[in-house]
Amino acid sequence: MSDANLTMHWHGLAQAAAPFSDGAPMGSQWPIPPMHYFDYELKTPLGTAGTYFYHSHIDFQTSTANGPLIVDDSGPPPYPVDGDRVIHIQELFEKSDKDISDGLRAAPFVWSGETGGFLINGNTISNYPVVDPASARLSVIEVDPGKTYRFRYVGATGLSYAALAFENHTNIEIIEADGEYTKPYSTPLLQIGSGQRFSSLFKTKTCAELALFKKLDFYLQMESRDRPRIIASYAVLRYSNTCSALQHRHLYGRQAPTTTLPSERPIDLPPTIEGFLDYKLEPLVPNDVPSSDEVSRRIFVYSQQQIDKYVFWTDNGVSWADDNVDRETYTISPSEPYLVSLYKNTSKYLPDYDASMANYGLNPETNTYPAKLGEVIEIIFQQVGARSDDSRFGGGLDTHPWHAHGDHFYDIGGGPGVYDPEVAQQRLEGTHPVRRDTTMLFRYTTNVQPDQPWGWRAWRLRVQNPGVWMMHCHTLQHMIMGMQTVWVFGDAEDILKVKHPYVEGYLEYGGSVNGNATHPAVAVHYFETDDED
Numbered sequence: 001m002s003d004a005n006l007t008m009h010w011h012g013l014a015q016a017a018a019p020f021s022d023g024a025p026m027g028s029q030w031p032i033p034p035m036h037y038f039d040y041e042l043k044t045p046l047g048t049a050g051t052y053f054y055h056s057h058i059d060f061q062t063s064t065a066n067g068p069l070i071v072d073d074s075g076p077p078p079y080p081v082d083g084d085r086v087i088h089i090q091e092l093f094e095k096s097d098k099d100i101s102d103g104l105r106a107a108p109f110v111w112s113g114e115t116g117g118f119l120i121n122g123n124t125i126s127n128y129p130v131v132d133p134a135s136a137r138l139s140v141i142e143v144d145p146g147k148t149y150r151f152r153y154v155g156a157t158g159l160s161y162a163a164l165a166f167e168n169h170t171n172i173e174i175i176e177a178d179g180e181y182t183k184p185y186s187t188p189l190l191q192i193g194s195g196q197r198f199s200s201l202f203k204t205k206t207c208a209e210l211a212l213f214k215k216l217d218f219y220l221q222m223e224s225r226d227r228p229r230i231i232a233s234y235a236v237l238r239y240s241n242t243c244s245a246l247q248h249r250h251l252y253g254r255q256a257p258t259t260t261l262p263s264e265r266p267i268d269l270p271p272t273i274e275g276f277l278d279y280k281l282e283p284l285v286p287n288d289v290p291s292s293d294e295v296s297r298r299i300f301v302y303s304q305q306q307i308d309k310y311v312f313w314t315d316n317g318v319s320w321a322d323d324n325v326d327r328e329t330y331t332i333s334p335s336e337p338y339l340v341s342l343y344k345n346t347s348k349y350l351p352d353y354d355a356s357m358a359n360y361g362l363n364p365e366t367n368t369y370p371a372k373l374g375e376v377i378e379i380i381f382q383q384v385g386a387r388s389d390d391s392r393f394g395g396g397l398d399t400h401p402w403h404a405h406g407d408h409f410y411d412i413g414g415g416p417g418v419y420d421p422e423v424a425q426q427r428l429e430g431t432h433p434v435r436r437d438t439t440m441l442f443r444y445t446t447n448v449q450p451d452q453p454w455g456w457r458a459w460r461l462r463v464q465n466p467g468v469w470m471m472h473c474h475t476l477q478h479m480i481m482g483m484q485t486v487w488v489f490g491d492a493e494d495i496l497k498v499k500h501p502y503v504e505g506y507l508e509y510g511g512s513v514n515g516n517a518t519h520p521a522v523a524v525h526y527f528e529t530d531d532e533d
Contacts, residue, residue, distance in 0.1 A: 004098070005031035005058050010042055010069065011195060012052040012179050012437045014407045014465050018043065018526050019339060019498060020506045020513070022405055023057045024470045027486055028339040030506070031058060036514040039523040049073040050179030051152040051197040053088075059101035060112075062476050063091060063158040070152070071179070078284060079175050079201060082147040087235075088154045089162065089192065089222070090119040094128045104480045105321070109311040112477055115160050118222050118233035125233075125261055138258040139235040141220065143204045145243055150175075151202045155192040158476040160224035161399050161440070163273075165189040166202075166237055167218040167266045173201040174281065178436045180408065181284035189269060191225070191276040193401035195438035195474035207243030216241060217256035221265060225272045226399040226443065232265060272399075274442040278413050282432040289410050289433050290376040290462055292425060298378040299361035299369065300419075301485060302453070303441070303473070305396060307388035312482045313473070316360070318367045319482030320472075338368065338486055339468040339495075340507050346492045368486045371463045373494055379409070379471075380419050381441050383455040385448040394450040397443040400478065402457060406469030406489065408435035409459040416444035419456040433460070438474060466490030466497075498524055 009023030018041045025031045032038045048071055055066035068086050093100060094113055103110030117126035121139040124131070143149060151172075155162070165172070165188060174185045176199035190198060210216060216239040224231040236256050256262070301315050312319050341349040351363035351370040361369050371377055381402055385395035410433040413424060441457040448454045472484035488495070498506070502524045505512035515521030 001034055003034055004061070005033060006061070006065070007031050007038075007057045008040060008054055009057040009405075010040070010052065010054055011403075012050070012197065012408075013042060013044065013048065013069075013071075019467055019495070021526075022467070022469070024337075024405060024468075025057055026337050027405075027470045028337055028468045030337055030340065030509045030511070032514055033510045036510070036516045037521060038514055039521050041526055043527060044071045046074060048179060049077070050176055050181070051154060051199055052179060053154045053156055053197070055156065059480055060097040060158065060476055063093065063156075064097055066090070066156045068152070068154050078181055079150065081150040081201065083143070083149045084152065085141055085143070085149055085202075086121070086152045086154065087141070087220075088121050089157055090122075091115040091157045091159060092117045092119055092124055092126055092128055092131070093158070100477075101480055104477055105310075107309040109309075112159070114227060114229065115158075115224060115231055117231055118157070118160075118162065118224075120220065120222065120233060120235040123235075125259070136259065140238050140258060141235055142238050142240065143202075144240050145204055145210055146206045147204050149202045149204065151200050152176075153190060153192055153198045153200070155194055155196040155401075155438075157192075157194045159194070159227070160231070161191065161193045161226045161272065161401070162222055163189055163191050163225055163269045164220060164222040165267050165269060166220050168213060169202075169205075169218065169237075171203070173203075174277075175199050175201055175284075177277075177281055177434055178408065178438060180287070180435045182434055183282045183284055185277070185281055187277075191273060193399070193438065193440050193474070194476070195401050195403045196440075204239065210239060210243060219256065219262060219266050221267045221269065223269050234261060272442075274416075274444055275414065276440070279427060279431045281434045283434050287410075287435055288462075290460055294376040295378050295460065296375045297357070297361070298380060298421070300380045300382055302382050302384050303400065303483060304384040304451075305386035305388075305398070307386060307390065307393050313478050315483060315485050316362050318362070318485075320367070320484040320486060321480070321482045336509075337468075338366075338488075342468070342488075342492070343496060343503055343507055346496065350492055351488050368488050370488045373463055373466060373490045376460065376462050378412070379459045379461065381457045381459075382419055382453050383441055383443065385450050385452040385454060387450050395447045395452065397446060397448065397454060398475075398478070399443050400441040400483070401438050401474040402441055402471065403438040403474040404459070404461075404469070404471045406467055406487070407461070407465045408437050409461040410434070411436045411439045412458045412460050414439075414441065414455070414457040416442075416455055418453045419458070424458055463489050466494035468495070498526065
């Protein structure tokens with residue numbers, strides 16, 4: 001970029017073999033300075049075929065600097081299809097990325113504003129002045145009659161939980177979630193949060209069925225959920241005119257216009273289905289889910305909004321932000337990426353595992369969560385009613401798409417109220433958890449008493465990828481406001497694999513691993529080095 005820092009995160013792809021390539025600023029990588037470039041190395045081993053996306057991890061850039069990333073099967077896919085379609089979902093905001101980020105950190109607090117619409121494959125129609133009326137249009141998804149397609153949905157949104165469905169098509173058959181194939185699961189609609197991805201089998205109508213409807217165009221309708229007002233956006237599902245009975249299009253209705261919105265909403269979408277897909281999806285093949293007997297410990301992360309002259313989010317009382325503003329009231333990130341700190345001073349920054357065990361998993365000195373390779377842990381995200389100086393805002397709750405870097409976890413469910421291990425285990429009995437990287441902590445209601453726990457999400461994780469990894473809410477506003485945690489997997493010998501002097505270029509902002517017009521980047525080809533050793 002010409003005037004701002006940048007990183008790139010490969011959402012859903014574990015970067016265990018490339019320590020500085022995860023793209024998390026202040027976690028594992030210095031940002032790339034303006035007018036520079038950085039060579040990322042990606043590894044997609046067998047078993048990672050699926051739907052992912054890439055995005056900047058700098059402030060609100062995530063909302064605009066992103067795109068789909070598809071890892072193809074190395075052999076025949078388990079679900080043969082006639083074609084593949086990507087439905088990439090973003091949101092439109094009136095303010096610039098920088099203005100939004102600055103406002104969220106300001107005192108007094110300045111809200112980003114609500115979304116003005118969903119961008120579906122880059123297009124939308126909105127009243128926001130940032131949309132040129134001459135270019136405002138609906139995207140068209142083209143299909144043929146009587147075929148089976150794989151539709152890939154990428155939740156590259158920033159704020160809104162969303163519900164979507166197709167007009168006169170009532171079967172979305174899910175076959176993939178966050179890069180893991182699942183057994184087919186049918187649902188009439190899809191709910192998708194920021195950071196989530198799904199694939200579905202989409203069976204198009206036959207020529208005979210289209211003749212009954214007397215049209216070839218149908219709307220994809222998408223609506224925001226769990227926001228102050230519902231925003232609806234659309235795309236057009238368009239059938240090719242290949243049926244002999246439909247050659248005269250005027251007999252079967254005209255094409256749906258792509259420069260105007262439908263006169264009325266064609267689909268009546270329900271309110272938020274809390275717990276959507278919980279305990280429903282099953283892996284296509286056994287995925288080595290750890291048993292409850294293998295779990296060595298359970299770590300609770302209590303998430304709460306704090307409102308005073310600033311508005312921010314804390315996890316176990318700690319708010320981790322990617323800037324160095326002194327907000328007085330809460331802990332922030334160190335002045336350099338945590339992985340860099342480990343390389344420079346291991347004895348000071350490597351978290352004390354025993355001290356963390358005595359402090360509910362959180363190291364009190366480094367504000368990180370250490371775990372040993374090979375152990376199986378459960379992470380419980382428990383939401384707590386907001387604490388505010390103004391009684392009007394106390395007790396508020398929100399919906400949070402929690403995302404893990406570094407590896408997939410086994411999603412073992414969620415529910416309202418306070419987490420109860422016996423109730424959680426009863427819900428889990430007879431189910432087969434799927435490995436995910438982003439799942440929803442629902443709010444279940446809008447307000448409770450301040451400091452009252454309400455709503456939980458549980459993960460089970462086999463710790464196997466050494467490194468410094470972020471786990472955070474993928475609602476971008478919440479992330480900027482501090483709803484991030486840092487996890488350290490493994491000991492020093494597990495994590496610090498790039499040796500001196502090769503690591504030196506990674507340890508300073510603007511180091512030699514960043515190239516520009518005058519000199520190339522000097523990067524460590526980690527995979528090659530690892531193979532040779």
